[in-house]
Amino acid sequence: MTKNFDVELHNIQKMFGSNVVVDNFNLQVEKGECISFLGPSGCGKTTTLNMIAGFLEPDQGDILIKGKRVNGVHSNKRELGMVFQTYSLFPHMTVQENVAYGLNLKKVAKDEIVRRVKEVLEVVKLPHLGERYPKQLSGGQRQRIAIARALATEPSLLLLDEPLSNLDAKLREELRDELKRLQKEIGVTTIFVTHDQEEALYLSNRIVVLDHGKVEQIGTPLDIYNSPSTEFVHTFIGKSNRMEGRIQSQEENKLTLITDSSFILTGIRRDHSFSTDEKVSIYVRPEKINIATKEFPSKGSNQVSGTVKLTSFLGAYTECEVEVAHHTISVRLQDSHQEVQYKTGEKVYLQWKPEDVFVFSAKE
Ligand SMILES: Nc1ncnc2c1ncn2[C@@H]1O[C@H](COP(=O)(O)OP(=O)(O)O)[C@@H](O)[C@H]1O
Ligand SMILES: [Mg+2]
Incomplete structure (x- = not known):
């Protein structure tokens, strides 16, 4: 198996009961790429992301991160940053403490933690909110902090599960621009789950279109739009x-x-x-x-x-x-x-x- 990809999925299958929820999923993600999983609700996006994250184990197939097989490896050991749809900040911790959480777990030195927290809060353009608690933030600010927290540990892979879905339209667009800027600036390999075709077109180097647990097409936004390989892809996009x-x-x-x-x-x-x-x-x-x-x-x-x-x-x-x-x-x-x-x-x-x-x- 090659070692040139940041993430590789080889024939991944996942069943819940007798339901095949992810079927024969193959993918190779290059370093620095932003890949979207795009498809309607229930098509298996989150399940696949959770298998990459180590929250779920595939029934069949291999998952490789940076060339290493990670089946059975605990989530904490996979060097990931994650952001979910719902605000997952710890309510009893300040913004600074939230962002520092992963660094504390990794037993990073105190002054290094202070430096990293300051740095990532600047990256998400909220350096002045460190002392606040999550309930004192707007929805958009919370998601930015969640992104800052995910980036603080300098993960080798950023996994985002519909991080913009709970925001209103204007904010969603703003944060979408922000994510694109961040992804470019930091160059972190990213997998972004969405059911919103515009978000996927806007953010991704490549899109994986999924339907009923099956990969319909993998391609650049232009490929997917101009050369859909199936009727589903053509009608789902635009x-x-x-x-x-x-x-x-x-x-x-x-x-x-x-x-x-x-x-x-x-x-x-x-x-x-x-x-x-x-x-x-x-x-x-x-x-x-x-x-x-x-x-x-x-x-x-x-x-x-x-x-x-x-x-x-x-x-x-x-x-x-x-x-x-x-x-x-x-x-x-x-x-x-x-x-x-x-x-x-x-x-x-x-x-x-x-x-x-x-x-x-x-x-x-
Ligand atoms: N823990 C579970 N037990 C049983 N079925 C599940 C479980 N999690 C997800 N599913 C089912 O698997 C399918 C895919 O779910 P999911 O990956 O969450 O879809 P998506 O994120 O694309 O909306 C759905 O039909 C869902 O109902
Ligand atoms: Mg989902």
Whole structure:
């Protein structure tokens, strides 16, 4: 086994009763990487993180940290920093005492502890709050202190389990920026668990998308967004319009599709292979669709007309729901492109490029 990775999971499996909660999980995390585990609630993110942390043992497979097999090794001996969703500070200890906790356990010298505590409180930009108790802090401040505490022992690995989920939207964004800055500055290898796709895209070098205990895809944010390997990945990350149809013909990488509403669409073939007449799900993202009140000059492929049903102004963009035959298609208009405000009932034309069409085999 190699020694070049900070974390390695080899065929990890975990069952609770007869439920397979984590199935054949393989991963290699490089030094300094920030990896997200992303997936819906119950898909096995926390269970996997707890196995890496040493709170749970896998039923099968090996876990390596810095090249060493750690199955059966106590959590305290794994040199980890951890932050959880709920505030896990000790209520009867001041901020300083909380942050110093791990250093005291490690029997670090007193003056070194003082120096480290001061340093990490500066890193999280709360050097003035050392004397306070957790109940005298806001939710955001508590999570920053929890992060400071996790960093104080200079862990070789930082494990974060939905640390931003209990914060309100604005604070969540602030702390997300902060985490990104910290991760870059300190360069600590990080595994970040979240069900929030935007958080994962924003923070990670690579994302592991999980569903029902299975790894659906591992890739950079761009890979995951632009080259989803499964329908689940495509639909979990961002919004997408779905149509049902069949493969009418295929020629090299070009797919001709016929939807159930008899629209002929053109897509491109990625890694998937199809058979002619195969039933497929066809997707196009709202931000990839052009909209106009006149027909687009290139009449050919992927042009449909419809009626505006609803428009919603959302600040940075406007979302337009267009009724096309039996479908409702969402179109997202960036503000800068939006010279026209479309009205309910107005006839419009929609068009999108073949490369923006995603096609997956339908489960029949
Ligand atoms: N201690 C346990 N005993 C039995 N089932 C559990 C236990 N912990 C988690 N589970 C189940 O395992 C699955 C995965 O849980 P979890 O890893 O917490 O998911 P996530 O963190 O992705 O939301 C869920 O179906 C959950 O109900
Ligand atoms: Mg969880």
